[in-house]
Amino acid sequence: MKLNNIEHVFFDLDHTLWDFDRNSALAFKEVFEKQKIELDIEKFLEVYIPINFKYWELYRNDSVTKEALRYGRLKESFDTLKFETQDTTINLIADDYIEYLPNNNHLLEGSIEILDKLKQDYKLHIITNGFEEVQHKKMRNSSILDYFETVTTSEEAGVKKPHPLIFEKAIAKSGANKSNSVMIGDNLEADIIGAHQFGLHVIYLDYNGQSVQNQYPQIQKLKELLNYL
Structure with a gap:
C-alpha cells in the first residue's frame, strides 16, 4: 500500500x-x-x-x-x-x-540501490542516536553521506529517540512537515513508536528477520520500501 x-x-x-x-x-x-x-x-x-x-x-x-x-x-x-x-x-x-x-563500511543489502531510487523523488534525511563524531565518519566512509539533505544526531538534539524533541529538531532542520514525512528504522520503540507518536508516517525494518508483530507497516529488506514509496 x-x-x-x-x-x-x-x-x-x-x-x-x-x-x-x-x-x-x-x-x-x-x-x-x-x-x-x-x-x-x-x-x-x-x-x-x-x-x-x-x-x-x-x-x-x-x-x-x-x-x-x-x-x-x-x-x-x-x-x-x-x-x-x-x-x-x-x-x-x-x-x-x-x-x-x-x-569498516559494509551496508545492509540493497542500501545503495534504494537510496539511488528514492533520491530521485524524495528528500532524504538521517535521525540517529549514535555518537556525533562517529556517525558522520560512518556515512562518509561508506559513501552515503551525500544522499542526505540533513543529519540529526541525539547529541546535537540534546535528547535521544524516542523523545519527541529529536523528531521536532529533525523536522525543523529539514523544512519538512509531519504529514509529508516517513521514518524508517529497525528499533520498534525508538524509531517507530517514537516517530509515530510524534505524528510521522513510519515503516519498521525487521532487518534480522524476527517477524516482530506490530501494527505498523513492516519490511524485511530495504527493497521492499518500494511497496510503500
Missing part, C-alpha cells in the same frame, strides 16, 4: 542502512589483535551483543552516560566470560573500538 503525499524520508542509520553487526565484529577483531586480547571473537560477540543492546537502552533512557556505556558494555562482557583484564586495558579497547568502527 503506497503512502500518499510523502516528500521527506527519514532513515535511522545503524542496523537500517549501515551494517552495524558486521562492521562492529570487524572492528573488534582489529582491536583484539592490537591489544593482544586472546578471546574467541565469536564467543565474545555472543555475550557482548545483548549486553550492548541493554546498555543502549539505558543510554536512551538517560540511565547511563556515554562514557559509562563505552566502559560498562565491555567490562560486563569480559566479566561474563571470566576474562580478567585491567580497567586501563578496557578503556584502551573502548577508545580503539570507537576509532576503528567507522573504518
Whole structure:
C-alpha cells in the first residue's frame, strides 16, 4: 500500500542502512589483535551483543552516560566470560573500538540501490542516536553521506529517540512537515513508536528477520520500501 503525499524520508542509520553487526565484529577483531586480547571473537560477540543492546537502552533512557556505556558494555562482557583484564586495558579497547568502527563500511543489502531510487523523488534525511563524531565518519566512509539533505544526531538534539524533541529538531532542520514525512528504522520503540507518536508516517525494518508483530507497516529488506514509496 503506497503512502500518499510523502516528500521527506527519514532513515535511522545503524542496523537500517549501515551494517552495524558486521562492521562492529570487524572492528573488534582489529582491536583484539592490537591489544593482544586472546578471546574467541565469536564467543565474545555472543555475550557482548545483548549486553550492548541493554546498555543502549539505558543510554536512551538517560540511565547511563556515554562514557559509562563505552566502559560498562565491555567490562560486563569480559566479566561474563571470566576474562580478567585491567580497567586501563578496557578503556584502551573502548577508545580503539570507537576509532576503528567507522573504518569498516559494509551496508545492509540493497542500501545503495534504494537510496539511488528514492533520491530521485524524495528528500532524504538521517535521525540517529549514535555518537556525533562517529556517525558522520560512518556515512562518509561508506559513501552515503551525500544522499542526505540533513543529519540529526541525539547529541546535537540534546535528547535521544524516542523523545519527541529529536523528531521536532529533525523536522525543523529539514523544512519538512509531519504529514509529508516517513521514518524508517529497525528499533520498534525508538524509531517507530517514537516517530509515530510524534505524528510521522513510519515503516519498521525487521532487518534480522524476527517477524516482530506490530501494527505498523513492516519490511524485511530495504527493497521492499518500494511497496510503500
